[in-house]
Amino acid sequence: MIEITEIEDFKKYKAMEGYFIITDMTGRRLLHWHRCADVDISHFRLKVKKNENSTGHYYFTDDLLEGLEYPKIKKCDNCRRFI
Numbered sequence: 001m002i003e004i005t006e007i008e009d010f011k012k013y014k015a016m017e018g019y020f021i022i023t024d025m026t027g028r029r030l031l032h033w034h035r036c037a038d039v040d041i042s043h044f045r046l047k048v049k050k051n052e053n054s055t056g057h058y059y060f061t062d063d064l065l066e067g068l069e070y071p072k073i074k075k076c077d078n079c080r081r082f083i
């Protein structure tokens, strides 16, 4: 699993088969299929670049089991049928 910190990397991983983990400041940790509409570059820009990760982090893995083992992870309701 890798943390995504650059916009170019976000674009690269969004196009790859795999899974995103997105954390937020409430402690929520959601697992998304890479093509989920909630995996959105404008959200990434705000959270990672503008807010400098103070409101959360983005991670990518191509290994579903690794994603599911992330502590306190939950599947996103909008893309869980693809996970």
Ligand SMILES: [Zn+2]
Pocket: 031, 032, 033, 036, 037, 038, 039, 076, 077, 078, 079, 080
């Ligand atoms: Zn999702």
